[in-house]
Amino acid sequence: MIRPNLATMLGFVASDVAINQTLLQQATSYAAERTFNCVTVDGDTSTNDAFILAATGRSGAPEIARSDSPEFKLFLDAVTEVAGFLAQALVRDGEGATKFITICVEGGMNETECRKVGYAIAHSPLVKTAFFASDPNLGRILAAIGYAGIEDLEVANVDLYLDEVMVAQGGSRAPAYREEEGKRVMKKQEITVRVGLNRGASAATVWTCDLSHDYVSINAEYRS
Secondary structure (H helix, E strand, C coil): CCCCCCCCEEEEEEECCCECHHHHHHHHHHHHHHCHHHECCCCCCCCCEEEEEEECCCCCCCCECCCCCHHHHHHHHHHHHHHHHHHHHHHHCCCCCCCEEEEEEEEECCHHHHHHHHHHHHHCHHHHHHHHCCCCCHHHHHHHHHCCCCCCCCHHHCEEEECCEEEEECCEECCCCCHHHHHHHHCCCEEEEEEECCCCCEEEEEEEECCCHHHHHHHHCCCC
């Protein structure tokens, strides 16, 4: 039960920074949206979610009180980096997971549609089992892009990469693509899927994993 809206987890980050409450809440929301809300293992959510950011103010440094200050930017980046590490750890430790998948969707009209495409790929059982089998099944990925819910998507403009290997160009198999190159990438434990929608300047990233025999066994053998 791991998917956006914090997944099934309790996340805690603590700092000795002095910062006012408004900016602390801004940092919490900013980090959660770009980390914990970008992970998915199986598409199911939970009622037991929390991400808590605490700041004690004991560092002795002056209080961060302005959102446009360099100090706030440094704090924001640091919190997001730590939260990103923790969020990715959820995926890496997913039930039965054998591979860590980064899905980068680029060239969208806005971030929302980029995320729709990323989640469609990440939630597809056929895509996830193909990753487990090290099968470079580009048709399954392209199908997920197509049913992601982008009504005016021009499929003929879509490009698709597995790591550095271009597997689809203009919505169909890339002329120079060789399946042995796709298989080489799919055998890795960490893989990047990059989708080029070629219709705008927005982008989004989603982190997920494969779906293995162990996932079914683990979830079949206990009752929550």
